[in-house]
Amino acid sequence: MSDRGVGASIARKEDDRFLMGTGEFTPDVQLPGMWHAAFNRAQIAHGRLVSVKAPSGAEGQVFTSADMADIKPIRSTASFPGFKGADFPVLARDKVRYAGEQVAIAVAPTRAEAEDIADSIEVEYEELPAVVDMNDGREPSAALVHDHWADNVCCETQFENGDLEPARAAAVHTIHRRFRMARQTPFPMEGRGTLAHYDSRLDELVVWMSHQLPHPMQRGIAHFLGLEINNVRVICPDVGGGFGLKTHLDGETMAVCWTSLKLGRPIKWIQDRLEHLTCDADCRNHQYTMTAYTDEIGKILGMEVECVVDAGAYSPWPWPIGVEAATGVGNLQGPYTVDALKGRSVTVCTNKPPSQPFRGVARPGACFTDELTMDAIARTVGREPWDVRLDNLVPPAAMPYDTVTRKHLDSGDYPEAFRRCVAAIDPESVRERQKTPEPDGRLIGVGFACFYEQTAYGTGPFGYSAWGIELVPGMEMATVKLTPDGGLWASVGIQCHGQGLETTLAQVAASELGIDPERIAIRHGDTATAYAGTGTYASRSIVVAGGAVAQGCRELKPRLARIGAHLLQCDEADVAVENAEVRGPGGSVTFDEIAEAFYHHPENLPDDTDRGGLTVATGYNDKVHGGVFGFGAHGAVVAVDPDTGQVEILDYAIVDDCGTRVNPLVVKGQVIGGYAQGIGNALYEESDYDENGQPLSVTLADYHVPAAPMVPDIKYDYMESPSPYTTMGIKGVGESGAIGPVGAIGNAVNDALKGLGVEIAETPITPRRVFDAIERGRAR
Amino acid sequence: MTSTTISVNGRTVTADVEPRLSLADFLREHEGLTGTHTACEHGVCGACTIMLDDRPARSCITLAVAAHGAEVRTVEGYDGDETMATIRESFKKAHAVQCGYCTPGMLATAYDIVTRLPDADRDRIRLELAGNLCRCTGYIGIVDAIEMTLAEIRGGS
Numbered sequence: 001m002s003d004r005g006v007g008a009s010i011a012r013k014e015d016d017r018f019l020m021g022t023g024e025f026t027p028d029v030q031l032p033g034m035w036h037a038a039f040n041r042a043q044i045a046h047g048r049l050v051s052v053k054a055p056s057g058a059e060g061q062v063f064t065s066a067d068m069a070d071i072k073p074i075r076s077t078a079s080f081p082g083f084k085g086a087d088f089p090v091l092a093r094d095k096v097r098y099a100g101e102q103v104a105i106a107v108a109p110t111r112a113e114a115e116d117i118a119d120s121i122e123v124e125y126e127e128l129p130a131v132v133d134m135n136d137g138r139e140p141s142a143a144l145v146h147d148h149w150a151d152n153v154c155c156e157t158q159f160e161n162g163d164l165e166p167a168r169a170a171a172v173h174t175i176h177r178r179f180r181m182a183r184q185t186p187f188p189m190e191g192r193g194t195l196a197h198y199d200s201r202l203d204e205l206v207v208w209m210s211h212q213l214p215h216p217m218q219r220g221i222a223h224f225l226g227l228e229i230n231n232v233r234v235i236c237p238d239v240g241g242g243f244g245l246k247t248h249l250d251g252e253t254m255a256v257c258w259t260s261l262k263l264g265r266p267i268k269w270i271q272d273r274l275e276h277l278t279c280d281a282d283c284r285n286h287q288y289t290m291t292a293y294t295d296e297i298g299k300i301l302g303m304e305v306e307c308v309v310d311a312g313a314y315s316p317w318p319w320p321i322g323v324e325a326a327t328g329v330g331n332l333q334g335p336y337t338v339d340a341l342k343g344r345s346v347t348v349c350t351n352k353p354p355s356q357p358f359r360g361v362a363r364p365g366a367c368f369t370d371e372l373t374m375d376a377i378a379r380t381v382g383r384e385p386w387d388v389r390l391d392n393l394v395p396p397a398a399m400p401y402d403t404v405t406r407k408h409l410d411s412g413d414y415p416e417a418f419r420r421c422v423a424a425i426d427p428e429s430v431r432e433r434q435k436t437p438e439p440d441g442r443l444i445g446v447g448f449a450c451f452y453e454q455t456a457y458g459t460g461p462f463g464y465s466a467w468g469i470e471l472v473p474g475m476e477m478a479t480v481k482l483t484p485d486g487g488l489w490a491s492v493g494i495q496c497h498g499q500g501l502e503t504t505l506a507q508v509a510a511s512e513l514g515i516d517p518e519r520i521a522i523r524h525g526d527t528a529t530a531y532a533g534t535g536t537y538a539s540r541s542i543v544v545a546g547g548a549v550a551q552g553c554r555e556l557k558p559r560l561a562r563i564g565a566h567l568l569q570c571d572e573a574d575v576a577v578e579n580a581e582v583r584g585p586g587g588s589v590t591f592d593e594i595a596e597a598f599y600h601h602p603e604n605l606p607d608d609t610d611r612g613g614l615t616v617a618t619g620y621n622d623k624v625h626g627g628v629f630g631f632g633a634h635g636a637v638v639a640v641d642p643d644t645g646q647v648e649i650l651d652y653a654i655v656d657d658c659g660t661r662v663n664p665l666v667v668k669g670q671v672i673g674g675y676a677q678g679i680g681n682a683l684y685e686e687s688d689y690d691e692n693g694q695p696l697s698v699t700l701a702d703y704h705v706p707a708a709p710m711v712p713d714i715k716y717d718y719m720e721s722p723s724p725y726t727t728m729g730i731k732g733v734g735e736s737g738a739i740g741p742v743g744a745i746g747n748a749v750n751d752a753l754k755g756l757g758v759e760i761a762e763t764p765i766t767p768r769r770v771f772d773a774i775e776r777g778r779a780r
Numbered sequence: 781m782t783s784t785t786i787s788v789n790g791r792t793v794t795a796d797v798e799p800r801l802s803l804a805d806f807l808r809e810h811e812g813l814t815g816t817h818t819a820c821e822h823g824v825c826g827a828c829t830i831m832l833d834d835r836p837a838r839s840c841i842t843l844a845v846a847a848h849g850a851e852v853r854t855v856e857g858y859d860g861d862e863t864m865a866t867i868r869e870s871f872k873k874a875h876a877v878q879c880g881y882c883t884p885g886m887l888a889t890a891y892d893i894v895t896r897l898p899d900a901d902r903d904r905i906r907l908e909l910a911g912n913l914c915r916c917t918g919y920i921g922i923v924d925a926i927e928m929t930l931a932e933i934r935g936g937s
């Protein structure tokens with residue numbers, strides 16, 4: 001067993017190239033004869049396209065949707081009752097439905113020239129009233145985003161489990177609140193980008209994409225362009241962050257692929273920040289209505305909830321809008337023992353960019369809602385919120401526990417993790433401090449949030465497959481091979497864009513075979529090297545690809561044992577495969593020697609050598625199909641300036657449990673990275689619009705991404721409750737950190753404001769929103 | 781086209797460029813030095829930070845013609861530099877890198893902090909880093925790495 005295997009905090013294998021500046025991102029790839037693309041984009045949020053005219057002199061360098069009529073209609077499927085479909089246009093057709101929607105592609109030898117041409121394309125619109133707010137969009141008088149729909153509601157889902165009547169009847173308190181989250185962008189530091197070229201030797205369209213899902217993109221590009229899978233290769237090289245943004249087939253990519261084939265030359269499009277902030281303002285825009293019924297001490301008896309999601313204009317393939325809202329409702333009870341829940345989700349189309357998953361999907365919204373409700377309950381019953389939480393958390397004795405929304409929580413000691421978080425924050429000392437006014441007049445507050453993280457989601461039973469989505473995860477494949485010099489090579493269908501999987505998957509293999517991670521190469525992000533896979537999203541890769549790599553190593557072992565035993569001239573039953581060697585009663589042979597025999601001296605092999613050789617293609621399939629569950633508890637202490645509305649985080653604690661930690665350094669990095677994004681969600685990030693649907697947050701002066709001074713140090717602790725269902729008990733951890741901050745910070749702010757009798761119920765908690773709440777309190 | 785002469789990592793380069801060409805694009809497209817990344821191209825995020833006459837500068841809002849006569853040092857230009865070697869080692873130890881996209885700009889700023897502010901504490905490091913956005917790490921590992929480097933340099937001298 002390698003001491004650099006699972007559990008070791010080794011430095012990442014991928015770091016060297018990034019530190020030397022020799023990583024290779026899509027924008028870095030240069031091909032001979034390559035041209036650049038730029039897009040002409042809609043200047044208005046909603047309108048009919050009357051005409052699109054290329055500037056003279058740019059003949060053959062500008063293309064519109066009319067030129068691309070041979071691309072098959074792109075339409076996401078879903079089986080939600082009443083789900084309304086609409087084609088996702090590669091380039092706007094007939095109508096534009098959000099400001100920034102791509103209308104035409106322009107190509108030229110340099111990007112600057114392509115931008116010049118794109119800017120001089122003349123587009124005539126007949127402007128229509130824009131649907132800017134999701135609630136307005138539900139009014140009968142609202143303009144229609146899709147003319148062939150009767151209204152703008154794309155779908156509604158209902159959920160009911162447990163009997164709400166007794167809960168209502170027994171309730172001592174009924175707590176009713178409405179919460180809202182602003183729209184924002186995922187903001188990876190590298191935006192989207194695509195380079196396509198046709199390789200005539202291989203008869204293959206090679207697509208370099210800054211993306212998280214190589215194989216699904218290969219399938220989509222091939223299908224919609226009418227090509228065979230054999231004729232499309234997708235390479236996702238180094239990718240500068242994804243966070244869910246890079247999980248759909250974007251119109252720009254399709255247009256770039258089409259134009260490259262049309263012109264027979266490599267075409268590259270690299271999204272700039274203006275395009276990202278304009279076109280990718282695609283997430284978190286939810287509204288929740290919550291009614292919680294509790295007994296006299298705040299134990300929740302039942303909930304009635306509604307989640308409305310502003311889905312923007314389209315469903316991008318393969319994710320149908322509707323998933324977001326259903327996910328919101330499906331997690332609203334949080335990690336608590338709630339017996340009855342009745343929920344409704346409503347997905348509304350508006351004239352904004354199409355909604356996309358972003359780290360945590362709807363879970364930050366659900367956390368904001370259930371955690372702020374929890375504190376509202378505590379204030380109502382006159383108890384401390386940490387005491388009320390402890391009474392409601394799923395106890396360890398109840399594990400595995402099926403939540404009212406049918407999440408199978410597999411393991412963990414939630415109350416203990418939460419108690420550790422409370423101890424780290426020491427809220428009693430905050431209560432002491434609150435008794436005396438602060439010298440600077442600021443108001444101090446303390447808040448907590450508890451949540452589970454659903455990771456490594458499989459086929460269902462209450463998700464992807466049941467929702468009728470085209471992309472159903474579940475079976476994850478790996479190819480594992482002992483190389484001729486005794487190293488290990490493994491290829492996987494996931495994509496690593498910062499998670500350290502080149503290291504952690506090597507650690508998994510190292511634990512299985514004893515080969516040092518330095519001698520293990522992990523290949524990912526390329527349909528030509530990986531057999532199959534659905535990519536990296538939803539905190540799945542270390543669980544499923546880790547499971548597949550481990551399985552591959554396990555299937556290699558008997559093959560190594562047979563050859564090794566033959567070389568040792570002993571019985572196969574008497575050998576052990578470990579520490580990169582096969583050990584028998586009288587000695588051992590190294591994997592290097594076994595590889596040497598297999599690849600170069602077959603005369604030394606036993607006659608019954610496994611014909612599969614030293615390569616295994618195998619897979620991992622979840623024992624449970626609804627994912628495995630991590631847990632997190634966050635605590636925050638804040639100071640609120642009543643004169644400016646400014647919120648400062650004074651203290652922050654996180655206790656996280658993601659089961660077996662493959663590399664504790666990487667786990668902590670994931671949690672902290674998520675925490676920083678959660679701070680952005682809670683306090684800073686907002687993609688705002690005017691009443692005509694014009695985006696107002698399109699530079700970094702208007703859209704505030706947390707910088708280092710806005711992300712304070714944390715007190716960090718962990719627990720390790722291995723999942724009973726996964727290889728080595730691993731759970732995912734990618735989204736965890738991003739879920740809690742809205743809840744903990746929101747509660748801390750409300751605790752600070754409680755003397756004024758007001759609450760914040762909308763993110764981001766900007767100085768203006770805080771100040772308005774304080775003014776409301778003072779006016780009472 | 782305008783002629784510009786720039787010392788890039790110690791090598792003198794003369795080129796005819798369009799006056800509107802940014803130094804970042806010049807380095808990336810003309811010189812093939814793709815270690816310099818751009819992420820906002822309006823001077824806020826710091827991803828494109830390079831050393832211009834030994835001071836950190838945003839190459840996305842510096843024109844190549846304006847760098848005429850200057851000495852430019854990019855992430856590719858630190859061979860044999862012990863301070864940068866220590867910073868890089870600390871970045872690895874402290875897990876200050878995730879996707880790696882902000883990293884070259886972070887290293888330039890880290891180099892500036894380490895050489896200019898030998899006594900910087902965590903608050904000061906954070907303040908100095910305010911012009912470099914990272915979406916992955918939450919900065920704590922980066923602050924750790926710079927602190928670690930400063931401690932190492934202090935211990936070694």
Ligand code: FES
Binds near residue numbers: 819824826827838840
């Ligand atoms: S790319 Fe230069 S500061 Fe952002």
Ligand code: FES
Binds near residue numbers: 240
């Ligand atoms: S490591 Fe990804 S942006 Fe900093």
